[in-house]
Amino acid sequence: xxxxxxxxxxxxxxxxxxxxxxxxxxxxxxxxxxxxxxxxxxxxxxxxxxxxxxxxxxxxxxxxxxxxxxxxxxxxxxxxxxxxxxxxxxxxxxxxxx
Numbered sequence: 001x002x003x004x005x006x007x008x009x010x011x012x013x014x015x016x017x018x019x020x021x022x023x024x025x026x027x028x029x030x031x032x033x034x035x036x037x038x039x040x041x042x043x044x045x046x047x048x049x050x051x052x053x054x055x056x057x058x059x060x061x062x063x064x065x066x067x068x069x070x071x072x073x074x075x076x077x078x079x080x081x082x083x084x085x086x087x088x089x090x091x092x093x094x095x096x097x098x
Contacts, residue, residue, distance in 0.1 A: 053095065057088040 021029065048058040061084030069076045 053091065054088065057084045057091065060084060060087055 045062070048062070049055050051058075061080045064083050065076050065080035067076055069079055071079060
């Protein structure tokens with residue numbers, strides 16, 4: 001019963017919220033979404049950089065992905081994975097022989 005009443009209030013307010021969002025400037029919605037993701041980004045970067053052997057490959061992977069590079073029509077996300085995995089393999093092999 002309580003949930004049904006709550007849904008009715010939410011449905012009544014949805015039109016007002018929709019009107020406010022549509023009246024807002026075009027750049028406001030992506031900016032708000034970006035701000036909402038800052039905490040997630042910070043936590044992910046912290047977790048990725050905690051592992052000492054994986055610190056450099058994680059940072060390089062992030063930088064390549066953020067660069068927006070496109071090679072042979074393939075986007076930066078793919079090249080970030082390629083560079084990160086290759087760098088990780090090189091560092092693992094180097095530390096195994098040392």
